Amino acid sequence: MASSVGYKRKIGLVIGINKYPRDSLEYCINDANDLANTLQSIGFTISLGLDCNLNEFLNKIDTFIKTVAPDDLVLFYFAGHGKQNEEENYLLPSDYNYDYGGHEHDYIVNNGINVQYIMNIIKEKKCRTTIYLFNCCRLKTRTRYRDSKEGLSSINAPDQTLIVCARAPGKTVLDETNNKRNGCFIESLLKHISTPDKDIEEVMKNTAVDVNRQTKGF
Numbered sequence: 001m002a003s004s005v006g007y008k009r010k011i012g013l014v015i016g017i018n019k020y021p022r023d024s025l026e027y028c029i030n031d032a033n034d035l036a037n038t039l040q041s042i043g044f045t046i047s048l049g050l051d052c053n054l055n056e057f058l059n060k061i062d063t064f065i066k067t068v069a070p071d072d073l074v075l076f077y078f079a080g081h082g083k084q085n086e087e088e089n090y091l092l093p094s095d096y097n098y099d100y101g102g103h104e105h106d107y108i109v110n111n112g113i114n115v116q117y118i119m120n121i122i123k124e125k126k127c128r129t130t131i132y133l134f135n136c137c138r139l140k141t142r143t144r145y146r147d148s149k150e151g152l153s154s155i156n157a158p159d160q161t162l163i164v165c166a167r168a169p170g171k172t173v174l175d176e177t178n179n180k181r182n183g184c185f186i187e188s189l190l191k192h193i194s195t196p197d198k199d200i201e202e203v204m205k206n207t208a209v210d211v212n213r214q215t216k217g218f
Helices: 028-041 054-065 105-111 115-123 184-193 200-215
Strands: 009-016 045-050 072-080 082-085 088-091 129-136 161-165
Touching (some): 028 072, 028 184, 082 105, 088 115, 129 184, 161 200
Parallel strands (some): 009 045, 009 072, 072 129, 129 161
16 A cells, blocks of 8 residues: 655554444454554554453543654554444444343443544544544345445545445445455455555555455445
8 A cells, every 4th residue: 555645654543343242243353453464564553452342442542542643644443333323423342232222322322432533533633644444334144125224324534534434324234254254345455455556545446346346236
């Protein structure tokens, strides 16, 4: 992965969560570990969090934010469950345990990680460029009939920011694998991200083409 912009540092926070009270996942930790290792091989300093509960997730974010400086290239990656609630997007920690009784709004506000919160505190650091990779909203089984509100809603990117989701707004990504280790998004991204002389936009376009081909548009 190349860039014409000179950065002081390349740093990233990578989070992967498999274990949930219900609907646990299989490949998110592998995805996070493999992406972290690949990013380190191309010069990133990585903070890695695996199966984080709410407090651990928030602590990881706060500790990472303290290291961010102007002129940094900052990357944030999340693999796990995520969902939208009243047009806001939330990443779900490992102890998220809504029991489907009553309204979920208050529960997710207090027990999920608001994507906008992460973006706001990173924006305040005035880093050179920020990349967000959201590999969430995973389903265990393939179906043609999905709730249009299952996936993350559309996210507006501030200046000098690139946001990449594994699926289009309102859609889900299947927790399945072709290589018996990684989900389709990370399997494809790992293939392209360490390619010399390719900028990040081209890397993501090539990744999207691969994922669409592997999943046949699901």
